[in-house]
Amino acid sequence: xxxxxxxxxxxxxxxxxxxxxxxxxxxxxxxxxxxxxxxxxxxxxxxxxxxxxxxxxxxxxxxxxxxxxxxxxxxxxxxxxxxxxxxxxxxxxxxxxxxxxxxxxxxxxxxxxxxxxxxxxxxxxxxxxxxxxxxxxxxxxxxxxxxxxxxxxxxxxxxxxxxxxxxxxxxxxxxxxxxxxxxxxxxxxxxxxxxxxxxxxxxxxxxxxxxxxxxxxxxxxxxxxxxxxxxxxxxxxxxxxxxxxxxxxxxxxxxxxxxxxxxxxxxxxxxxxxxxxxxxxxxxxxxxxxxxxxxxxxxxxxxxxxxxxxxxxxxxxxxxxxxxxxxxxxxxxxxxxxxxxxxxxxxxxxxxxxxxxxxxxxxxxxxxxxxxxxxxxx
Numbered sequence: 001x002x003x004x005x006x007x008x009x010x011x012x013x014x015x016x017x018x019x020x021x022x023x024x025x026x027x028x029x030x031x032x033x034x035x036x037x038x039x040x041x042x043x044x045x046x047x048x049x050x051x052x053x054x055x056x057x058x059x060x061x062x063x064x065x066x067x068x069x070x071x072x073x074x075x076x077x078x079x080x081x082x083x084x085x086x087x088x089x090x091x092x093x094x095x096x097x098x099x100x101x102x103x104x105x106x107x108x109x110x111x112x113x114x115x116x117x118x119x120x121x122x123x124x125x126x127x128x129x130x131x132x133x134x135x136x137x138x139x140x141x142x143x144x145x146x147x148x149x150x151x152x153x154x155x156x157x158x159x160x161x162x163x164x165x166x167x168x169x170x171x172x173x174x175x176x177x178x179x180x181x182x183x184x185x186x187x188x189x190x191x192x193x194x195x196x197x198x199x200x201x202x203x204x205x206x207x208x209x210x211x212x213x214x215x216x217x218x219x220x221x222x223x224x225x226x227x228x229x230x231x232x233x234x235x236x237x238x239x240x241x242x243x244x245x246x247x248x249x250x251x252x253x254x255x256x257x258x259x260x261x262x263x264x265x266x267x268x269x270x271x272x273x274x275x276x277x278x279x280x281x282x283x284x285x286x287x288x289x290x291x292x293x294x295x296x297x298x299x300x301x302x303x304x305x306x307x308x309x310x311x312x313x314x315x316x317x318x319x320x321x322x323x324x325x326x327x328x329x330x331x332x333x334x335x336x337x338x339x340x341x342x343x344x345x346x347x348x349x350x351x352x353x354x355x356x357x358x359x360x361x362x363x364x365x366x367x368x369x370x371x372x373x374x375x376x377x378x
Contacts, residue, residue, distance in 0.1 A: 022327045022371040035357040036093045037346045057088030061136045087117025094159040100167045101191025108132040113155040127157040143193045145169045160216040162249030172212040182210040200255040208232045224249040227274040236300040241274035265320040267298025273342040281351025283314025307333035327356040327373030338366035
């Protein structure tokens with residue numbers, strides 16, 4: 001499971017000098033994790049974090065109407081399932097590109113794992129879906145996407161709308177402990193309320209192998225691109241980032257196929273918490289960006305760009321990836337749960353810059369930071 005904090009601001013159109021280090025700002029000045037940022041269809045930028053300060057796990061929504069220069073907190077989501085020490089984790093934001101049931105296009109969805117901090121004897125984690133029809137100002141509980149049938153956890157949900165118009169939710173599943181330590185699964189809904197057709201997305205025959213941290217994009221050609229980490233499959237590619245593709249957003253191939261490892265020409269690869277984004281530049285036909293917690297060399301040793309590198313590919317993931325400087329450089333990143341844990345990217349509409357939100361320690365507090373920098377190769 002994951003926990004990290006993030007702040008959010010969107011990319012400025014004006015590119016910064018390649019040699020300049022962008023100044024990072026603070027989005028949430030307190031313990032937080034899993035920052036996410038999206039641009040709504042009307043141009044408003046929304047950011048979310050989860051925080052477990054105090055007895056209740058809550059989600060905090062902030063908005064920017066000036067292209068990410070400033071942010072204002074507009075909502076706090078207090079789910080009863082995360083109250084009294086239940087805790088919340090691993091949330092994400094998503095705007096519906098088309099209507100789903102009675103939910104109109106433009107509905108903003110927030111889904112988070114609730115109850116993961118409850119004592120084992122009473123723990124039943126659930127992925128809980130909330131909806132806003134006023135661009136994140138007010139929220140209502142919509143449904144349980146999934147509820148653990150036992151004391152083991154489900155978490156790290158993400159959302160997508162498939163080509164057939166149904167809402168798809170993906171998440172990490174530890175509840176099948178007889179056969180798998182963890183696997184990735186998916187469900188779908190025609191209305192955002194009733195969820196059906198649970199199936200495996202990525203799973204290994206080896207009990208110890210743990211696929212997790214799944215996210216998807218819909219590319220301009222209408223195909224779908226999925227990223228996730230795979231842990232414990234070998235000592236070199238430990239929790240490294242993998243990808244697979246789909247034509248319809250529901251069928252991603254044989255679940256027993258672990259997918260394609262994200263690699264640079266010299267064998268560097270990202271470890272832990274991969275989060276993708278699509279940018280119209282610098283590639284002629286656009287570029288897939290991927291940011292991970294860590295960057296390691298071919299043999300598994302920490303790379304020089306660790307904690308400050310974006311991996312990019314101009315060909316829908318095919319062929320070698322290349323490195324780009326991330327707006328924020330986090331020092332000392334080594335899979336300890338805060339530093340650069342589950343960072344997120346939001347490219348500018350013209351693809352010349354990118355906003356990063358990530359977490360880092362301020363003394364003993366894990367805070368969310370944001371900064372915008374140019375999209376350029378090293």
